[in-house]
Amino acid sequence: MHIGPLLGSGRTADVYALDGPWVLRRYRDGIDATGELAVMSYLSASGYPVPRIGPPAEEALPAGLVMQRLTGPTLAEALLAGTVTESEGAQLLARLLRELHAIPPRLSQDPEDRILHLDLHPENVILAPEGPVVIDWLTAGEGPPALDRAMTSLILAQVALDPAFPAGSRLRDLLAALLCGFADDGGVPADALTRATALRAADPQLTAHEAAVLDEAAELVAELAG
Numbered sequence: 001m002h003i004g005p006l007l008g009s010g011r012t013a014d015v016y017a018l019d020g021p022w023v024l025r026r027y028r029d030g031i032d033a034t035g036e037l038a039v040m041s042y043l044s045a046s047g048y049p050v051p052r053i054g055p056p057a058e059e060a061l062p063a064g065l066v067m068q069r070l071t072g073p074t075l076a077e078a079l080l081a082g083t084v085t086e087s088e089g090a091q092l093l094a095r096l097l098r099e100l101h102a103i104p105p106r107l108s109q110d111p112e113d114r115i116l117h118l119d120l121h122p123e124n125v126i127l128a129p130e131g132p133v134v135i136d137w138l139t140a141g142e143g144p145p146a147l148d149r150a151m152t153s154l155i156l157a158q159v160a161l162d163p164a165f166p167a168g169s170r171l172r173d174l175l176a177a178l179l180c181g182f183a184d185d186g187g188v189p190a191d192a193l194t195r196a197t198a199l200r201a202a203d204p205q206l207t208a209h210e211a212a213v214l215d216e217a218a219e220l221v222a223e224l225a226g
Contacts, residue, residue, distance in 0.1 A: 040065075078127055118148060161216055
């Protein structure tokens, strides 16, 4: 399968066009994608909306994944464009986490554990014609669902506190609505928020601003969670 031009780049990976309906997501800095492939394959078999895994390309693994080329805006783009309201976006994020946490763990023997995305925010949801699809499973793990809810809330709070972000007040509305929606799922307990904050602090991909506002973001989540 021929590797084509670069389509886009993120914090950790580059995306290249491939033949047909596929793209190659290739990580930089020697990051191994085989664990992500295993998680996505497991979730796909469980009926969760992840990109379809494609046939391997030359030199794809271990640093890259061949997956479905998705069309449609991200949830973040739709929110900024006003085609999705903050309430609708919050309902979608809460539903995607709820459905994910209904799937039994792949490895853990703890019956309370579930698959966790640990980076589920509006930029990692593609509003494809066939329905929303969740991308970027590099940080996925297993553990208590409350940790995933706390991590999503914390990430949104960090962005809401960024003065360079053009819609900070709207993002606070999204976060408030999301935390309200989490109430029926167990909310965001203090211990889960503390653990999420520690994990976030240890993330080498954090920007200087994200690191600087981390504690303030945790306080914002706690305040809005009541």
